Amino acid sequence: MQDILDTPRAADRWMRNITGGIAVVAIAGILLGAGVVVADVLGKWLFGHSVFALNEVMSLVFAVAVAATFPAGAANRVNLKIDLLAPLTGARMTAWLSVVGSLVLLAFFVMLALSIWGLGLRYHTQARATALLEVPLAPAYFVISLSMWASSAVQLLHVVNDTRAAVATPKDAGSSGIVVVLAALFAVICLGILYWMVTDMDGVTNFMYASPGLAVLAAFALLWLGVFLQIPLASVTAVIGVVGALAVLGPNAAVNTFGGDSADFLRNDQVATLPLFLIMGAFSVAAGVSHDLFRLGNAILGPLRGGLAYATIAACAGFGAVSGNSVVTSATFGRMALPEMQKLKYAPTLATATVAAGGTLGALVPPSGVIILFALLTEESIGALFVAAMIPAALAILLYFCAVFATVTFSKDTVPAAARVPFSEIRAAFVGAGPVVGMFAIVIGGLYSGLFTVTESAAVGAVCAFALAILRGRLNRTTLLRVFSETTTTVAMIYALIFGGLMFAFFVNLSQAPDLVAAWVSGIDAKPVIVLAILVLIYLALGSVMDSFGVMIITLPVVTPIILHLGYDMLFWGVLMLVVVEIGMITPPFGMNLFIIKNIDPRISLTTVMKGVFPFIIADIVKIILIIAFPALSLWLPSTMN
Numbered sequence: 001m002q003d004i005l006d007t008p009r010a011a012d013r014w015m016r017n018i019t020g021g022i023a024v025v026a027i028a029g030i031l032l033g034a035g036v037v038v039a040d041v042l043g044k045w046l047f048g049h050s051v052f053a054l055n056e057v058m059s060l061v062f063a064v065a066v067a068a069t070f071p072a073g074a075a076n077r078v079n080l081k082i083d084l085l086a087p088l089t090g091a092r093m094t095a096w097l098s099v100v101g102s103l104v105l106l107a108f109f110v111m112l113a114l115s116i117w118g119l120g121l122r123y124h125t126q127a128r129a130t131a132l133l134e135v136p137l138a139p140a141y142f143v144i145s146l147s148m149w150a151s152s153a154v155q156l157l158h159v160v161n162d163t164r165a166a167v168a169t170p171k172d173a174g175s176s177g178i179v180v181v182l183a184a185l186f187a188v189i190c191l192g193i194l195y196w197m198v199t200d201m202d203g204v205t206n207f208m209y210a211s212p213g214l215a216v217l218a219a220f221a222l223l224w225l226g227v228f229l230q231i232p233l234a235s236v237t238a239v240i241g242v243v244g245a246l247a248v249l250g251p252n253a254a255v256n257t258f259g260g261d262s263a264d265f266l267r268n269d270q271v272a273t274l275p276l277f278l279i280m281g282a283f284s285v286a287a288g289v290s291h292d293l294f295r296l297g298n299a300i301l302g303p304l305r306g307g308l309a310y311a312t313i314a315a316c317a318g319f320g321a322v323s324g325n326s327v328v329t330s331a332t333f334g335r336m337a338l339p340e341m342q343k344l345k346y347a348p349t350l351a352t353a354t355v356a357a358g359g360t361l362g363a364l365v366p367p368s369g370v371i372i373l374f375a376l377l378t379e380e381s382i383g384a385l386f387v388a389a390m391i392p393a394a395l396a397i398l399l400y401f402c403a404v405f406a407t408v409t410f411s412k413d414t415v416p417a418a419a420r421v422p423f424s425e426i427r428a429a430f431v432g433a434g435p436v437v438g439m440f441a442i443v444i445g446g447l448y449s450g451l452f453t454v455t456e457s458a459a460v461g462a463v464c465a466f467a468l469a470i471l472r473g474r475l476n477r478t479t480l481l482r483v484f485s486e487t488t489t490t491v492a493m494i495y496a497l498i499f500g501g502l503m504f505a506f507f508v509n510l511s512q513a514p515d516l517v518a519a520w521v522s523g524i525d526a527k528p529v530i531v532l533a534i535l536v537l538i539y540l541a542l543g544s545v546m547d548s549f550g551v552m553i554i555t556l557p558v559v560t561p562i563i564l565h566l567g568y569d570m571l572f573w574g575v576l577m578l579v580v581v582e583i584g585m586i587t588p589p590f591g592m593n594l595f596i597i598k599n600i601d602p603r604i605s606l607t608t609v610m611k612g613v614f615p616f617i618i619a620d621i622v623k624i625i626l627i628i629a630f631p632a633l634s635l636w637l638p639s640t641m642n
Helices: 002-006 008-047 054-067 070-075 091-126 138-168 177-199 201-210 212-228 233-249 251-266 273-286 289-301 307-323 326-343 348-363 369-378 382-410 423-449 454-471 477-510 513-523 528-543 548-566 570-586 592-600 606-612 614-629 632-639
Strands: none
Touching: 008 054, 008 070, 008 138, 008 273, 008 454, 008 477, 054 138, 054 251, 054 273, 070 091, 070 138, 070 477, 091 138, 091 177, 091 233, 091 251, 091 477, 138 251, 177 201, 177 212, 177 233, 201 212, 201 233, 212 233, 212 477, 212 513, 212 548, 233 251, 233 477, 233 548, 251 477, 273 289, 273 369, 273 423, 273 454, 273 477, 289 307, 289 326, 289 423, 307 326, 307 348, 307 382, 307 423, 326 348, 326 570, 326 592, 348 382, 348 570, 348 592, 348 606, 348 614, 369 382, 369 477, 369 548, 369 570, 382 423, 382 454, 382 570, 382 614, 382 632, 423 454, 477 513, 477 548, 513 548, 528 548, 528 570, 528 614, 548 570, 570 592, 570 614, 570 632, 592 606, 606 614, 614 632
16 A cells, blocks of 8 residues: 555556446446336337336446446546636645645545445344335445445545645745635635634534524635635535534534435436436447537538538537537537638638537537436426426527527628538438437437336437447447546536535525525515526626536525525526526636637637627527516426326
C-alpha cells in the first residue's frame, strides 16, 4: 500500500483498472437486465404471461449496478463543478481548493457507506424482504455500502495526491481578490459553524427551531460559496444537508436519513430508466445516429435557402434527445455541421448560432435525461413528462426554423443559393435513418399508447440501440468499452448529484422554509404570473452559469412548494423550467454553448457567436410567453394518455 501512495501515477492506474472493471460488470448487468425486461415484455405480448414480480428482483439488480459505478466515477473524478471563477484563481489557490473539494467528497462517500451499512444490518436483524417474492434486502444494501467504501478508499488516495500536489505547487501571481475573499469567507463560516456546534449544540438547535428561514438562507449562502469555489456540487449539498439535519435531529438520525433516502431511491421502480436511456444514447452515438439524422435533415430541408441551417436544427433536436446533453450536442454538430456550412460560405453568425442554439433542443425532446431527473426529484411520472414535452418541443423546433427564416430573409448574403438534393441522396438518407426513426417511434409510441411502462420503454430503447450498433458493424471491443466508460461516468455523476440533492432537500423541508416562502408569496399579494415571471428570470440567470442538472438540484427544494402554492401543475412547471434553463446555455455573456462553439474553431470570435444567437433568443422568448399563456401546450397531450 505504501508503494501505491508513494507513486501517484501507479495509484491512478491501479484505481482506474480495478474500478473500471467493476463498472464494466455493472453496466453489462444493466444491459443484461434490459434484455430480461424486453424478454418479459415479449412474453406478455406473445403468450399473455409475464414473470411474476420481476420488478422486485430487477429493482435490486439495478440498484446494485448503479451503486457499482460510483468507485469508477470517483477514480475518474467525475464531479459537477462550476468553474466560472477558474480564470481568476491562481495555481496555488486552485490546488488547495482541490484539496478542500476532495475532503468534502470523502466525507460524502464515508457518510453514505456508514449509513447504508447500518441500514443493511438493521434489515438483516429484522429479516426485511421484498413484498411478493420475499427476497432479503440486506445483501443488496451490504453490496451498495461496499461500493461506497470502495469509493471512499479511492477518494482518500485523491486527498493524499491532491495534498502533495498543493504543497508542491509554487507561488504564482496569485488569485483575484474576489476569489481570496470568497475562500476566506467560506473558511470563516465553516469554522464558525463547527465551533458553535462543538461548544453549544443546544444553541444551534434552538436557533434552527427559532429562525428556520435564516438557517436555510445561511445554508444557501454556504452552498453558493462552495459552488463558486469549485467544490463538487454533490458533496457540498450532501454535507450541508447532513449538518443542517444534525442540528435538528442529532448525528445518528441525520446520517441514517442520508443513507436511507439514498438507498431507498436506488430501489425506486423507475431508477433504471435514466441509466437505460443513457445506454440507449451511447449505443446510438456509436451506431452513427448523429450522421444519419444530419443526412436526413439535409435531404428533406436542403433544397430550401438556408437548408443546411434548418437541417442542423432538426438533427440537433433528434440527437439531443439521444445524448441528453446540450453541450455534447453542440460539440458534436459543431464538428459536423459547422465545417459544412463554412465550406458553403454561410455567414459565420448564422453557422455558429445554429449549432449553439440547436444544442439546447434536446432537453425537451423525449427521451430526455433532464426530464427524467426532474421527474425523479419531484416524484412526477416520467412518461407523463415525456408526453407533456412533445408539443413544446415541436414548438421550439418551429420557432428556431422561424429564426433561421428571418435571418435568411432579411440578410440576403447570409447563405448561398438553394441547392437541389439528388433523389438518390434523399432515398439513401431515408433508408439510413429508418432504423433510428423506427427506434424512437417504438420507444415513445409504446410509452404514449400504454404498451410499455417507462422502464420497459427504456429497456426496449437500450436493446434496440445495442442491436443497431451490432448490425451496423460499429461495435468492437474498443467501442464497447468506451460506451461502458461514458455511461459509467454519467450515471455516477448524476446519481451522486441526486443523493446530495435529496439530503439538501430533506434539510430544507425539515426547516419548513418552503412553507415560509409560500406564506411570504401569499403575503405580497402578487399575481401568480408575476411570481412565475420572476422565477423565469432567476432561472435564465442560473442557466447561463450552471448545468441544468445542478440548477434543479439546488433550486427544486424551495421552488416546488411555491409552484404548487401558486396553483400551477408540475408537468407545466417541469416543461417551462427546462425550457428556461436551456435558454441560459446560449444567453450572453456566460452561455456555455457559446464557448463550446468558440473552442471548436478558434478563428471565430465570441462576439460573432453572440451576435448570431440574437434571433434564436427572440424565438426563445416567444416560446416562453406561449407556454405560460397557453398551459394546454404542455398539459393537453398527457390528459389523452391511456
